[in-house]
Amino acid sequence: MGDELGAKPHYETGPYVHCCEHPGCTKWGSFGFAVGRDEPHWFCSEHRAEWNSRHEAQPRH
Structure with missing residues (x-):
C-alpha cells in the first residue's frame, strides 16, 4: 500500500519568482x-x- 493513499496534491497559487x-x-x-x-x-x-565571467575563471577538476 502506498503512502499517497488519501494524499491531496499541493498546488501553488502562482509561479515562483526568483x-x-x-x-x-x-x-x-x-x-x-x-x-x-x-x-x-x-x-x-x-x-x-x-555571473558567467566570475565562475568561468575557476579551474574545473
Missing part, C-alpha cells in the same frame, strides 16, 4: 545557474553575463 541576486537589483531573475549539486543562483538578463 529575484536577481546581484546586490541592489530588484528585477526578476529569469536565468538560473548551478554547478553540480549546488543551489541555483538567479540573475536577470542584465547581470547574467557577470
